[in-house]
Amino acid sequence: MSNEKHLAVAGATGAVGIEMLKCLEERNFPIGELTLLASSRSAGRKLSFRGSEVEVQELTPDSFRGVDLALFSAGSGISREFAPHAVEAGAVVVDNSSAFRMDDEVPLVVPEINPEDVALQHGVIANPNCTTIITLMGLQPLHAEFGVEQVIASSYQAVSGSGAQGIVELEGQIKAIAGDGEVEKKIYPHQIAHNVIPQVDAFLENGYTKEEMKMQNEGRKILHAPDFTASVTCVRVPVYRSHSVAVTASFRKPVDVERAREVIDAAPGVRVMDDPAAGLYPTPLDATDGDDCLVGRIRKDLVFENGLSFWVVGDQVRKGAALNAVQIAELL
Amino acid sequence: MSNEKHLAVAGATGAVGIEMLKCLEERNFPIGELTLLASSRSAGRKLSFRGSEVEVQELTPDSFRGVDLALFSAGSGISREFAPHAVEAGAVVVDNSSAFRMDDEVPLVVPEINPEDVALQHGVIANPNCTTIITLMGLQPLHAEFGVEQVIASSYQAVSGSGAQGIVELEGQIKAIAGDGEVEKKIYPHQIAHNVIPQVDAFLENGYTKEEMKMQNEGRKILHAPDFTASVTCVRVPVYRSHSVAVTASFRKPVDVERAREVIDAAPGVRVMDDPAAGLYPTPLDATDGDDCLVGRIRKDLVFENGLSFWVVGDQVRKGAALNAVQIAELL
Numbered sequence: 001m002s003n004e005k006h007l008a009v010a011g012a013t014g015a016v017g018i019e020m021l022k023c024l025e026e027r028n029f030p031i032g033e034l035t036l037l038a039s040s041r042s043a044g045r046k047l048s049f050r051g052s053e054v055e056v057q058e059l060t061p062d063s064f065r066g067v068d069l070a071l072f073s074a075g076s077g078i079s080r081e082f083a084p085h086a087v088e089a090g091a092v093v094v095d096n097s098s099a100f101r102m103d104d105e106v107p108l109v110v111p112e113i114n115p116e117d118v119a120l121q122h123g124v125i126a127n128p129n130c131t132t133i134i135t136l137m138g139l140q141p142l143h144a145e146f147g148v149e150q151v152i153a154s155s156y157q158a159v160s161g162s163g164a165q166g167i168v169e170l171e172g173q174i175k176a177i178a179g180d181g182e183v184e185k186k187i188y189p190h191q192i193a194h195n196v197i198p199q200v201d202a203f204l205e206n207g208y209t210k211e212e213m214k215m216q217n218e219g220r221k222i223l224h225a226p227d228f229t230a231s232v233t234c235v236r237v238p239v240y241r242s243h244s245v246a247v248t249a250s251f252r253k254p255v256d257v258e259r260a261r262e263v264i265d266a267a268p269g270v271r272v273m274d275d276p277a278a279g280l281y282p283t284p285l286d287a288t289d290g291d292d293c294l295v296g297r298i299r300k301d302l303v304f305e306n307g308l309s310f311w312v313v314g315d316q317v318r319k320g321a322a323l324n325a326v327q328i329a330e331l332l
Numbered sequence: 333m334s335n336e337k338h339l340a341v342a343g344a345t346g347a348v349g350i351e352m353l354k355c356l357e358e359r360n361f362p363i364g365e366l367t368l369l370a371s372s373r374s375a376g377r378k379l380s381f382r383g384s385e386v387e388v389q390e391l392t393p394d395s396f397r398g399v400d401l402a403l404f405s406a407g408s409g410i411s412r413e414f415a416p417h418a419v420e421a422g423a424v425v426v427d428n429s430s431a432f433r434m435d436d437e438v439p440l441v442v443p444e445i446n447p448e449d450v451a452l453q454h455g456v457i458a459n460p461n462c463t464t465i466i467t468l469m470g471l472q473p474l475h476a477e478f479g480v481e482q483v484i485a486s487s488y489q490a491v492s493g494s495g496a497q498g499i500v501e502l503e504g505q506i507k508a509i510a511g512d513g514e515v516e517k518k519i520y521p522h523q524i525a526h527n528v529i530p531q532v533d534a535f536l537e538n539g540y541t542k543e544e545m546k547m548q549n550e551g552r553k554i555l556h557a558p559d560f561t562a563s564v565t566c567v568r569v570p571v572y573r574s575h576s577v578a579v580t581a582s583f584r585k586p587v588d589v590e591r592a593r594e595v596i597d598a599a600p601g602v603r604v605m606d607d608p609a610a611g612l613y614p615t616p617l618d619a620t621d622g623d624d625c626l627v628g629r630i631r632k633d634l635v636f637e638n639g640l641s642f643w644v645v646g647d648q649v650r651k652g653a654a655l656n657a658v659q660i661a662e663l664l
Contacts, residue, residue, distance in 0.1 A: 066374035150635045154438030154578040156528045156567065174506060194572050195617050196488045196628055198643045207589070207631030208531035216634065231634040231641055233578040235488065239569050240526050246486040246565040257539070276535040285527050297530055300546065302563040303482045309563055311530045 004032030007329075008067045008091070010059055010082060011074030012036035012043060015164045016096060019322035020071055021049055027326060035235070037063050064089035069332065071325050073095060088124035094125050094322055098210075100217045101126040101218060108221045111327040112269040113140045118331045125328055128222060129202075129214040130320025131234065133153050133243045136222060137293035137319065138312035142260055143223060146251035146306065151230040153215060156237045156244040157200055158284060160317055162187050170238055192238050200234040209234055212281040242284035243316040246297075252302035260298050260308055269319065270312075273299050287313040291323055336364030339661075340399045340423065342391055344368035344628040345377060345408030347496045348425055348428060351654035352403055353381050356414050365559060369395050370406070396421035401664065403657050419455035423664055426457050426657045427529060430542075433550060435459040438577050440553045443659040445472045450663045457660055460554060461546040462652025463487050463532075463566065467577045468554060469625035469651065470644035473599040474592055475555060478583035478638065483562040485547060488569045488576040489532055490616060493648055494519050502570055530606060532566040541566055551562070574616035575648040578629075582636035589630055596627050602644075619645040623655055 007029070011017045017038070024031065036047055036056045043058040057063065059078070060328050062069060064086040072086075073078045081281060083093045083100070100106040107117035108126045110133055128136075135153060142148065159166035165187050180186035183191050185240040190197050201211040216230035265272040274296040275284045281296030293314035301307025314320055339361070343349045349370070356363065368379055368388045375390040389395065391410070396402060396418040404418075405410045405428040415425045415432070432438040439449035440458045442465055450457060460468075467485060474480065491498035497519050505515050505525035515523050522529050533543040548562035597604040605614045606628040613628030625646035633639030646652055 026658070036392070049361065064361055066386055125538050128333060152484045152580050152633075152635055156488070156569070174510070176552065178506075178510070188613050191617060194503050194570065195615050196571060197615055198576070198578070198613055199611070202609075207608055207629070208634075229635050229638070231580055233629065233641065235576075235578065237488070237528055238526065239528060244528055244530070244567075246530070246567065248563055250556075276539055279521050279531070279535075283522050283527050283529055297539070302540075303484055303486075303561050304505055304563075307563070309565065311565065 004030045005068040006033040006035070006066050007031050008035040008037055008064060008070040010037040010070060010072045010078065011154055013038045013057055014073060015317055016073040016321045018047070019317045020326060021047060023318070023323050023326040025050055029326065029329065035063065037321060042147060054068060064091050067091040069094070069329055071329065073321065073325070080182065083124055083265040084207060084255055092121065092123060092125070094127060094325045096127040096325050098129065100124050101128065102221070108218060109328050110136060110222055110324060111331055112137065112267065114222055114224070115331050118328065127321065127325045127328065128212065128218045129244060130316035131157060131160060131211065131243055132214050132218045133165055133324055134243055134293050134312055134314035134316060134319050135215060135247055136219060137270045137314060138247065138264060138295045138310055139249060140223065141263040141270070142249065142251065142308060145259065145263045146253045146255050148216045148225065148228060148237060148249050148251055150250045151215065152248045153230065154233045155235055156239065157234060158239040158241045158243055158316060160241045161194060161234065161243065167240055170240065186287040188236065192236060194238065197236040198233060200236055239284045241315060241317060242287040242313055243312045243320060244284055244311065248301050248303070248309045251306040251308070253306060255299055255300065255306050255308050257298055264295050270295060282313040283312060284313055287315050291318060293319055336362045337400040338398050339363050340367040340369055340396060340402040342369040342402060342404045342410065342633045343390055344379060345370045345374040346405060347492060347649055347655045348405040350379070351649045352405065352658060353379060354483060355650065355658040357382055361658060361661065367399060369393065375495045376595050393417040396423050399423040401426070401661055403656070403661065405653065412450065415456055424453065424455060424457070426459060428459040428653055428657050430461065432456050433460065434553070439549055441660050442468060442554055442656060443663055444469065444599065446554055446556070447663050453492035459653065459657045459660065461490060461543065462493060463543065463575055464550045465544050465652050465656055466575055466625055466648060467547060467579055467642055467644035468551060468641055469602045469646060470596060471579065471581060472555065472582065473555070473595040473602070474581065474640060477591065477595045478587050479587045480557065480560060480581050480583055482582045483547065483579045485562065486565045486578045487567055488571065490568060490571040490573045490575055490648060491524060491568065493571045493575065497620045501574055502572065520568065524568060528568065529568040531566055531567060571616045573647060573649060574619040574645055574653040575652060576616055576643065576645045578643055580633050580635070580639060580641045583638045583640070585638060587632065587638050587640050589632055592630050601625060602627060613643060614645040616645055619647050622647055623650060625651055
C-alpha cells in the first residue's frame with residue numbers, strides 16, 4: 001500500500017489556499033491525488049502543482065469521496081457547512097478558520113508547541129489564529145523556561161491577513177492618493193493607506209475585538225495553561241505581508257535576557273535576530289516568504305518583576321496559516 | 333507699555349518651526365516683533381506670517397538682542413549651544429529638544445497637566461517628547477481620578493516625527509517601489525514603505541531606545557509621580573502624520589470604563605471618540621491638523637486588576653511639539 005494520500009484543499013484559490021499548495025510542493029508532501037475545491041465562481045480555474053495544471057472543482061457535500069486529508073481555508077461558514085461532510089466521508093480535516101478552534105473535541109495545534117494534541121482528534125484539527133501562532137512561537141520557549149503568567153501585546157497586522165482583497169485595497173488606495181483619485185473602502189472601515197486602524201474583526205461586549213481575545217482563549221488551549229491571561233490591542237497597519245507583535249510577558253520564575261535568547265534560538269521554527277548595539281532586529285520585510293518567526297528587542301521589562309518584553313514577526317500567510325496547516329497534516 | 337512680545341523662532345524652516353508659526357497665527361499670539369532664525373543654509377528664505385513675508389536670519393549668538401521669548405526647535409545640539417545666549421540676552425526659552433528636559437532647574441510642561449511648573453523656570457522651559465505628551469493627554473485625567481502606577485505602551489509613530497525628511501523618505505520609497513526603482517534609505521535604517529521599524533532613536537544599555545525611556549523619565553517629572561513606571565515599545569509606521577499609542581495602565585484605585593470616558597472627555601485638549609458598537613475610534617487621519625488628542629478603545633484591562641487599556645492619537649507636529657510650545661509661551 002502506498003504512503004501517498006488523497007489530499008483536498010477547500011478554498012484553493014484564496015491567498016492561504018495558494019500558499020498551502022506552495023508549502024505542499026516545497027515540503028514534498030506525499031500526495032497521490034490532489035483535489036482542489038472552491039466556490040462555483042472559481043470552479044474551472046487551473047492551478048499549477050508540481051508542474052501540472054489541476055482544475056479547481058466546485059465545493060459540494062460530495063467533494064470528499066476517497067479523500068484522506070482535507071485542508072480547509074475558506075472561512076468559518078464554509079468550514080461549518082462542509083467539514084462534517086469531509087469527516088463523514090472518512091477524511092481528517094485541518095481547518096484554518098475559527099469555526100472549531102474552541103470546541104473541546106477539536107485539538108488546536110501549533111506543531112512546534114503541542115504536536116501531541118493531534119492524537120486527540122475526532123476528525124477535525126484546528127489551525128490557530130495567525131497573530132496567536134506568531135506570538136506563541138516567540139513566547140512558548142520562554143514559557144517552557146520561566147512559566148508564563150500574563151501577556152500584554154499590541155499587534156501590527158498586515159493587510160494580507162484580510163486575504164487577497166486586503167492587498168488590492170491598500171494598493172488601490174496608495175495609487176488613488178498618488179493620483180488625486182478617490183479612496184475606495186471595501187474591506188476596511190477606514191482608509192488603511194498612510195493610516196493605522198485599531199480594529200481587526202468585530203467588537204465583543206467587553207470592548208475587545210474577537211481577534212484580540214483569541215490570544216488568551218487559544219493561548220490557554222495551546223499552552224495547556226488555563227490561567228494564562230492576555231490583554232491585546234490588534235491594529236491593522238499598511239504593510240502587505242507579515243504580522244509583528246510587541247509583547248510584554250510576566251513569568252513565575254526570575255528571567256534572564258541572555259537565557260531568553262538561548263532558549264528561543266534553540267526552539268524549532270523561530271530565530272533570534274537581536275543585537276541592539278548593531279541595530280539588528282526583525283521587520284515584516286525580513287519575515288516575508290520565510291518559514292521561521294523572528295524575535296528581537298528582547299529586554300527586561302520595567303513594569304513586571306519577572307518580566308520580559310520582545311518583538312516577534314512572522315509571515316502570517318505561511319506560519320500564521322498555510323505552513324502551520326501543512327505541518328499539522330505532516331503530523332498525521 | 334504694550335503687551336506684545338518680541339518673539340524669536342529658532343529652527344523656523346523645519347516642520348515644527350513652520351507649524352509653530354501656524355499656531356501663533358491661529359491663536360492670535362500677541363507678537364510685536366518676530367525674528368525667524370535658522371542655519372546659514374536657510375537664511376534669506378522668506379516665510380509668510382500674518383500676511384507679510386518675514387526673512388529668515390542666520391542663527392548666531394547675537395540673534396537674541398531684545399527678544400522676550402524664544403521658541404527653539406532645531407535639535408538638541410543647537411539648543412545646547414544657543415539657548416544660553418538667548419537666556420543671557422534676557423529671553424525666556426521654550427525648548428522643543430530633549431537637551432534640558434531632565435535638568436532639575438528646567439520645568440517640563442504640558443499646559444493642560446502641570447501649568448504651575450512654569451513658575452519654576454530660570455530662563456528655560458522644556459517641551460516634552462511628542463509620544464509622551466500624546467500618551468499623557470489621555471492618561472492624566474485617569475491618573476487624577478484613579479492614580480496611575482504603571483504603564484505598558486506600544487507606539488505607532490508617523491514619519492513626520494523625523495521632520496520633513498521623514499516624509500520625503502516615505503514618499504520617495506513608495507514611488508520607487510511602484511515604479512520598480514531603487515529604494516533609498518537615508519533617514520531610517522530599514523525600508524519604511526510597506527514596513528514597520530521597531531526602533532525610534534538610539535539604543536541604550538538596557539535594550540530600550542532613548543525614545544522608549546522618555547515615557548517613564550519625562551512622565552515622572554510631568555505627573556509629579558516619582559514611582560511611575562513605564563515599559564514602552566516605540567515603532568515607526570508608514571503614516572505621514574499623527575502618532576498613535578496603545579496604552580495599558582494599572583491604577584491604585586478601582587477603575588470604571590464609563591467614569592474613564594467621562595473624566596477624559598471633561599479634560600481640556602483631549603476628546604473621547606469611543607463607541608465600539610458603532611465602530612467609532614480614532615485613527616491618525618482623524619487627529620491630523622487638529623489641536624485635540626483623541627482617545628478610544630477604552631476598556632477594562634484583562635491582566636491588571638485595576639487596569640484600563642486605551643488607544644490615544646495626536647498630531648505630533650502640533651500637540652506633540654509646536655502647539656504645546658506655543659501654549660507654554662501663552663502661560664508666560
